[in-house]
Amino acid sequence: MHSSIGPLEEALALYVEQSALCQALSSESLVLWDCGLGAGTNAFAAIAAVLGAQAEAPSNHRLQVVSFENDLSGLELALENEKILPYIAQFREPANHVLDRWRKLGPDESLRETISISSNVTWTVFDGDFRTALERAPAPDLIYYDFYSPKVCPDLWTKEVFSLVHSRSNPKCRLFTYSSATRVHVALLDSGFYVGRGQSTGAKNHTTAAAMRMEDLKSPLGPSFLSRLERSHIYSLEERAVLRARLSLHPQWRQSIT
Numbered sequence: 422m423h424s425s426i427g428p429l430e431e432a433l434a435l436y437v438e439q440s441a442l443c444q445a446l447s448s449e450s451l452v453l454w455d456c457g458l459g460a461g462t463n464a465f466a467a468i469a470a471v472l473g474a475q476a477e478a479p480s481n482h483r484l485q486v487v488s489f490e491n492d493l494s495g496l497e498l499a500l501e502n503e504k505i506l507p508y509i510a511q512f513r514e515p516a517n518h519v520l521d522r523w524r525k526l527g528p529d530e531s532l533r534e535t536i537s538i539s540s541n542v543t544w545t546v547f548d549g550d551f552r553t554a555l556e557r558a559p560a561p562d563l564i565y566y567d568f569y570s571p572k573v574c575p576d577l578w579t580k581e582v583f584s585l586v587h588s589r590s591n592p593k594c595r596l597f598t599y600s601s602a603t604r605v606h607v608a609l610l611d612s613g614f615y616v617g618r619g620q621s622t623g624a625k626n627h628t629t630a631a632a633m634r635m636e637d638l639k640s641p642l643g644p645s646f647l648s649r650l651e652r653s654h655i656y657s658l659e660e661r662a663v664l665r666a667r668l669s670l671h672p673q674w675r676q677s678i679t
């Protein structure tokens with residue numbers, strides 16, 4: 422979801438820079454899950470940043486970007502609107518290759534296409550529902566979670582989905598998303614992630630960073646989250662009591678102080 426600061430600026434601030442992608446890649450190879458390819462802004466912003474960094478400081482570490490999308494017409498539209506989305510020009514060839522393959526699919530077929538972008542960077546596209554495709558994808562070290570909002574697409578922001586993601590993630594995996602909804606924090610905590618505030622980006626005062634390990638969060642939520650939850654009107658009194666009892670057992674509060 423892109424805000425008023427513009428898609429590329431948001432992709433850079435919220436995902437590429439906040440995750441310190443280029444710095445992380447300078448010490449190890451990474452698999453990056455791009456959840457919701459859409460117009461490709463996040464995926465291409467990440468790849469362009471890494472290509473630039475590796476041109477300046479060559480390294481042998483590899484980046485595998487794995488994009489999930491169940492409707493590649495968003496990418497098609499982006500290619501038709503290169504004037505509005507100029508970042509797409511650099512990736513016209515791989516994007517067209519993916520779309521060509523996608524258009525030739527039979528009704529019951531789905532696409533899994535990997536393209537070599539450079540000697541160290543590959544881009545894989547899984548077309549189909551994220552919840553089934555993720556089982557076949559390489560385990561992620563970084564996740565950019567950018568599906569439509571929890572209000573529009575609640576099914577993709579549940580404990581069940583985040584539990585699937587958590588079970589597939591590498592031990593140091595970090596997840597970034599634009600949503601800072603309380604329900605999203607609850608679902609992430611319930612699935613076993615540690616959860617923190619992400620940095621604000623332009624129009625968004627709050628975003629979310631989650632991680633497999635508490636030490637990978639810059640600004641973890643403290644126990645005051647549980648008190649706020651008790652006052653939250655989005656849950657009934659009964660739900661709040663159940664949530665408080667369940668979430669107070671999360672190891673996050675044993676390690677934090679605020």
Ligand SMILES: C[S@@+](CC[C@H](N)C(=O)[O-])C[C@H]1O[C@@H](n2cnc3c(N)ncnc32)[C@H](O)[C@@H]1O
Binds near residue numbers: 457569577
């Ligand atoms: C907010 S847009 C993504 C924007 C994109 N990250 C970008 O940088 O341009 C969300 C995308 O998720 C896709 N989507 C929605 N439900 C999905 C599902 N169950 N599995 C895979 N993709 C899905 C939509 O088709 C849409 O393109």
